[in-house]
Amino acid sequence: MPLAPHMHAATRAAAPAIPKLGPVASRVLPGLVVAGVVYTVGSYVSSQLHTEAGTMDRIFAQQNTPEVEEARRRSLQVDVNGDPRNNLLNVLGWSK
Structure with a gap:
């Protein structure tokens, strides 16, 4: 009688399931990420321009x-x- 192949317990364990996003979330989430990145970059650029404008105003005010x-x-x-x-x-x- 042939022996049945044995599998280790680790190879029989199922991989953890990744939760799937619903159809609405899969469309909205990338847009929200892009909007957040655009807002962050825009805020940073605006802040830097405001800082530089203040510096230039002080320099020109002295001159x-x-x-x-x-x-x-x-x-x-x-x-x-x-x-x-x-x-x-x-x-x-x-x-x-």
Whole structure:
């Protein structure tokens, strides 16, 4: 009589089942992850821009004396060409 093959207990154990997400959760979850990442990156960039703007404002405030402003008006011909700081293309100045 042939011997029956024996299996160890470890090989007979079933692998743990991974819970499946429902159809709604499998569609919504990736969108929420992307939205969270976009919000986080946007917040970080906004924070860095705000910090740099404050630093630049302090630097320029020390340099913008009435004498420097008058020399700038003369060299850029602000009376003829207009002030370049008020140009529509100067988007960075709109935050104030």
